[in-house]
Amino acid sequence: MNITVNGKAMEVADALSVDGLLAHLSVSRQFTAVAVNREITPKASYASVTLRDGDRVEIVRPMGGG
Amino acid sequence: MMTDTTLVLGGKEYTSRLIVGTGKYSSNEVMRDAHEESGAEMITVAVRRVSLPGQGDSILDFIDTKRYTLLPNTAGCYTADEAIRTAYLAREAGLGDLVKLEVIGDARTLFPDVQGLLEATRTLAREGFTVMPYTNDDPVIARRLEEAGAACVMPLGAPIGSGLGIRNPYNIKIILETVSVPVIVDAGVGTASDAAIAMELGCDGVLMNTAIASAKDPVAMARAMRLAVEAGRLAYRAGRMSKKLYATASSPLEGLPDWTS
Numbered sequence: 001m002n003i004t005v006n007g008k009a010m011e012v013a014d015a016l017s018v019d020g021l022l023a024h025l026s027v028s029r030q031f032t033a034v035a036v037n038r039e040i041t042p043k044a045s046y047a048s049v050t051l052r053d054g055d056r057v058e059i060v061r062p063m064g065g066g
Numbered sequence: 067m068m069t070d071t072t073l074v075l076g077g078k079e080y081t082s083r084l085i086v087g088t089g090k091y092s093s094n095e096v097m098r099d100a101h102e103e104s105g106a107e108m109i110t111v112a113v114r115r116v117s118l119p120g121q122g123d124s125i126l127d128f129i130d131t132k133r134y135t136l137l138p139n140t141a142g143c144y145t146a147d148e149a150i151r152t153a154y155l156a157r158e159a160g161l162g163d164l165v166k167l168e169v170i171g172d173a174r175t176l177f178p179d180v181q182g183l184l185e186a187t188r189t190l191a192r193e194g195f196t197v198m199p200y201t202n203d204d205p206v207i208a209r210r211l212e213e214a215g216a217a218c219v220m221p222l223g224a225p226i227g228s229g230l231g232i233r234n235p236y237n238i239k240i241i242l243e244t245v246s247v248p249v250i251v252d253a254g255v256g257t258a259s260d261a262a263i264a265m266e267l268g269c270d271g272v273l274m275n276t277a278i279a280s281a282k283d284p285v286a287m288a289r290a291m292r293l294a295v296e297a298g299r300l301a302y303r304a305g306r307m308s309k310k311l312y313a314t315a316s317s318p319l320e321g322l323p324d325w326t327s
Binding site for chain 2: 005006007008022025026027028030031032033034035038040041042043058059060061062063064065066
């Protein structure tokens with residue numbers, strides 16, 4: 001299926017979980033937050049939330065700023 | 067002299083009244099050393115998309131999160147909705163309940179959109195955040211922010227990253243008399259004397275990023291800022307003399323020898 005992650009289109013396995021996506025992208029869970037279609041996914045739900053074709057995913061973490 | 071009170075934000079006490087940022091540093095090592103020299107206990111961070119794939123340095127490899135309190139900001143948000151979502155993302159990322167709330171109204175000046183700021187403050191305060199709003203130097207808006215549940219108000223001294231100093235000390239003074247929450251000057255500080263002026267006015271703290279990060283020697287400037295904030299605070303507590311138009315001799319007028327022939 002096709003999803004968009006941080007503005008980039010990518011093809012991933014069907015019914016991939018948020019946990020699976022983070023592992024696939026080598027993104028650490030620590031200090032990371034995820035939103036799917038504008039809704040924030042609680043860390044406790046990363047394993048149970050499965051992505052669907054066309055989903056827009058945002059993965060953020062702290063960066064330098066003032 | 068009695069020991070100073072602490073700065074209390076979100077139920078936590080801070081001895082340092084300087085809050086520093088993590089942006090624009092030439093390297094993470096310089097940033098870490100500047101943080102150390104600044105004596106700050108609270109450090110601002112932005113919340114941004116991770117680069118993909120996700121390997122690589124994180125700035126949090128250079129910040130001891132057990133020692134420093136992180137203050138995520140909502141920089142780059144132009145609506146209350148964006149700012150609120152960013153605050154939630156930061157909290158979900160494990161950065162805590164503090165938020166340096168920015169709702170920007172104009173890209174060239176980065177002046178705040180106070181209508182959006184009030185709305186976001188109200189919502190986030192209700193949701194249990196410790197809201198620290200970046201605002202303009204308007205005492206009326208400062209009072210509205212306090213009423214909306216802000217934990218402090220953070221008026222700008224001058225535009226973000228401008229280094230122009232405290233452009234309207236009289237308004238900052240009026241804000242200090244208007245609200246009972248802490249007043250922290252956020253933005254505009256360019257050099258040590260600017261920070262000292264903010265503290266001499268009676269501000270509870272100063273937040274800065276560019277003044278340190280863009281100095282030729284950020285680590286030395288961080289130390290200068292630490293000293294300036296401490297000196298300004300002490301001068302404020304000491305109570306300055308009143309200003310006079312004419313001279314008043316410091317030495318006695320009596321007892322001068324007679325040189326007349």
